[in-house]
Structure formats: structure tokens, C-alpha cells
Amino acid sequence: MTTRLTQNSDTSGARSAALIGGPGEVLAEERLARFVRERLAGEDLDGRSVCLVVPDATRSCPLPLLLSSVHAALEGRVSRLTVLIALGTHAPMGERELAAHLGYPEGGLDRVYPGMTVINHRWWEPDTFVSVGTVPASRVAELSGGLLRRRVDVRLNRAVVEHDVALVVGPVFPHEVVGFSGGNKYFFPGVAGAEIIDVSHWLGALITSSEIIGTLGVTPVRALIDEAAAMVPSRRLALCVVAASGSGALHAAAFGIPESAWAAAAEVSAETHVRHLDAPVRRVLSLIPAKYDDIWTAAKGFYKLEPVVADGGEVILYAPHIRRISEMHPEIEQVGYHCRDYFTRQWDRFKDLHWGVLAHSTHLRGAGTYDEEHGERCRVTVTLATGIPEDVVRAANLGHLDPAEVDVEAFAADPDTLVVPEAGEVLYRLRPPAQGGGRPGPGRGR
Incomplete structure (x- = not known):
């Protein structure tokens, strides 16, 4: 050996x-x-x-x-x-x-x-x-x-x-x-x-x-x-x-x-555990495995995909088996999901909450800005296609999609969509321009 x-x-x-x-x-x-x-x-x-x-x-x-x-x-x-x-x-x-x-x-x-x-x-x-x-x-x-x-x-x-x-x-x-x-x-x-x-x-x-x-x-x-x-x-x-x-x-x-x-x-x-794409995608359908049983853990299906999503794009977390945002941290439902600046620009409102909860919130909501005049503006949309009730999802500042309406094969046939099975552990990144050999599309990333 x-x-x-x-x-x-x-x-x-x-x-x-x-x-x-x-x-x-x-x-x-x-x-x-x-x-x-x-x-x-x-x-x-x-x-x-x-x-x-x-x-x-x-x-x-x-x-x-x-x-x-x-x-x-x-x-x-x-x-x-x-x-x-x-x-x-x-x-x-x-x-x-x-x-x-x-x-x-x-x-x-x-x-x-x-x-x-x-x-x-x-x-x-x-x-x-x-x-x-x-x-x-x-x-x-x-x-x-x-x-x-x-x-x-x-x-x-x-x-x-x-x-x-x-x-x-x-x-x-x-x-x-x-x-x-x-x-x-x-x-x-x-x-x-x-x-x-x-x-x-x-x-x-x-x-x-x-x-x-x-x-x-x-x-x-x-x-x-x-x-x-x-x-x-x-x-x-x-x-x-x-x-x-x-x-x-x-x-x-x-x-x-x-x-x-x-x-x-x-x-x-x-x-x-890193895959590279030559160009950003408009949409990701992130297929969440059963080992993640709430959004607190399933959010990894967003973290690993955010870097390859185009500005204004969307990540859909498809997990019909998930029924709760967080079993052990229900306070996240009251805080909701927001970008970092939403908290840092209003720190007096949030500084006494568990910072770990705030961190989870920003990690799932992704990049964005906040100011009093324009409010919160996030770079991408995060949509849950889960068993969580729609009112709970929207109250947490996330998009909702009925999982029954998700046709995985149809998403996979869409050239603007990247479908990722077993999402949550493999990181997707954009290849640096100098290394690119053309723009083959999301399905051909290494």
C-alpha cells in the first residue's frame, strides 16, 4: 500500500x-x-x-x-x-x-x-x-x-x-x-x-x-x-x-x-466535489435527497448552486418529503429569509437573536442589498417546492411552487435550466473565462 x-x-x-x-x-x-x-x-x-x-x-x-x-x-x-x-x-x-x-x-x-x-x-x-x-x-x-x-x-x-x-x-x-x-x-x-x-x-x-x-x-x-x-x-x-x-x-x-x-x-x-460551468444558468432545479428532512438542512441544495445562477435567476428546491422549515429552530419562520444587508442595516432589530439563525437566513436567501428607500433586493429568487404550506413559505419571504406541478423531465429538457440530482454536497461554480472552451450550456459542465 x-x-x-x-x-x-x-x-x-x-x-x-x-x-x-x-x-x-x-x-x-x-x-x-x-x-x-x-x-x-x-x-x-x-x-x-x-x-x-x-x-x-x-x-x-x-x-x-x-x-x-x-x-x-x-x-x-x-x-x-x-x-x-x-x-x-x-x-x-x-x-x-x-x-x-x-x-x-x-x-x-x-x-x-x-x-x-x-x-x-x-x-x-x-x-x-x-x-x-x-x-x-x-x-x-x-x-x-x-x-x-x-x-x-x-x-x-x-x-x-x-x-x-x-x-x-x-x-x-x-x-x-x-x-x-x-x-x-x-x-x-x-x-x-x-x-x-x-x-x-x-x-x-x-x-x-x-x-x-x-x-x-x-x-x-x-x-x-x-x-x-x-x-x-x-x-x-x-x-x-x-x-x-x-x-x-x-x-x-x-x-x-x-x-x-x-x-x-x-x-x-x-x-x-466541484463542478464547473462555462456560463450561468437562468434556473436550477435542485433535487433534495431524503437525508435532509427540513429546510434548515436542505438549504445546502441552494448554497452549492447559487454561484452559477444568473442575476435575476431562480433556484427551486424540490423536496416533496419536507414538511417543516426547521424542526429544531422554529424561530426562523418568524425571522424569515433575507440577505445579509437586511440584517446589518437594521442591526438594532436583530442583534439579540441567535446569530446562527440569522446566518442560516442569509445563506439561503443569497446575495442582495437593502436600504430604507428601496427595501430588500435579492440577486436570485428562491422557491420551495415542498410539503410546507404555502402561507408558511411566503411568510418566510420565499417563493412557493406546488411540487405536484414539477415535471423533472420537462425541466431537464429546458436549455435554460440545470437539474441537479442529490443536491447539497457538490459545489457548482463558473469556470474562469480564461479556462473556458466555448459555451456548451449547463448540461455539459465538468
């Missing part, structure tokens, strides 16, 4: 990450298992307690394969093994969901993964958290390039702190808040308190989703997350993978400290 070593130049003195696979490759299960076994064998884990921080079901990831490989490498070596589901502020997973997600029969965790405990990140319960430090306002200002100046209490799930080692296991994709997901993001916001979630997400909103999404390297939000992660007293490691969107296939896996493993995987993700 050939293992490459990569170095994250943004992490001073960081150890190199080990990387297998790459763009266009598909890792065999045995190759992955051997990689995990060899990497973990080289770590001082005997007698240690280990907390595995893993994603919920809103990410494409062959988690049973990864988890079984890690468990096989650690069983009998470690004193305690706990799986912590990094919900962020998503809904908790029940036993049936956990069993399907982690790869064991319902009620049979101990038969498949003996000695392992599984817990949800119970972000709604104050006792979940412990404070590990603060980021001073002056440092937040420095990291954000002056966009924010606010002291942040760094709280995270006490299970991380109460284990000797925290091992992140999860995928890397282009991301609307941080540039590319994964790595330390599984701590913040994955298992973090509201304070750093609000500040980091609002910082991303100020930069704007279309500007930051798919940006390699240490973005201002990534810098804030890394600053907080450095305060975690447990030893941090990461197994970062690049998964084929919508499938269980893996293109690559990287292991090391979170900063380096993430950087190595992000480089592969940038070549795997």
Missing part, C-alpha cells in the same frame, strides 16, 4: 498527515481497513479513553465501514470507547436511526461493537457543556479581519474533555460557512455551545456563502475554529475522508492531527 505524506503549511510545526487515495480513485475496503489499523497502531492509545466524534446522517459517509475499522483497531487496547454524534444544532438521532447510521441491528450495538457507547450531542441541555477557555474580543477581531469584535466563551461537549483522546471521523465537503467542512469543525460547531456557533456562523454570513464556499486554506472562520480547538485539553486526532456524494464509496482518507488531515482531504475534495 502506498501512503503519501502531506503537510499543512498553515499549521506551524504540525506533523504530516498520511493520505491514501485521491481524485478519481475508489478505495477498496481492505485497503482502508489496513490504513486505519496501521495508523492507529502507531499512536500511543493503549489504556487511553477515546471519544470518536462522528457526523449525523446529513453527510454522505460510509460510517459503518469507518467505524468497524476503527473499532477493530482499538478494541482491547483502549480503556473506554465512546461515539459522540456531532449534531451541531440538528435533531437528535433515535435508536433506529443510529443503528442504520452506524451499522448495527437495532438494539444490538454491543454485539457488533462490543465495549462501545454511543451518545447524541445533547446541545439543548446546559449540562452537556464544559468551558475550555475564551477567545478575547481583540483576537476575534484579528482573526476575522476586523469584521467582528466579540469575546467568545469556548464551550463544548464534556464527553470530549472527559476522554484522553478525541478522534474525529468524518467526511470533507465544500462548506458555506468555513470553506471546506471536516477536521476541527466536528468540534466547533459539531459538539459546541451556542456562543461559538453563533459567532462563527455569523462571521461566515458577513463574508457571504458565495464568497467563502469551496475556498481552500485557512479561511477566517476556519482560523477561529482552529483557535478554539487548540483549547481542547484532550489529544486531538482525525480520520478525514473524501466520499462520493450520495454513495458509500471513498476516494481518499487522511490521518493525523485535525489540521493536517483536514487540509490533505480538502485538497482532494476540491478536485472531487
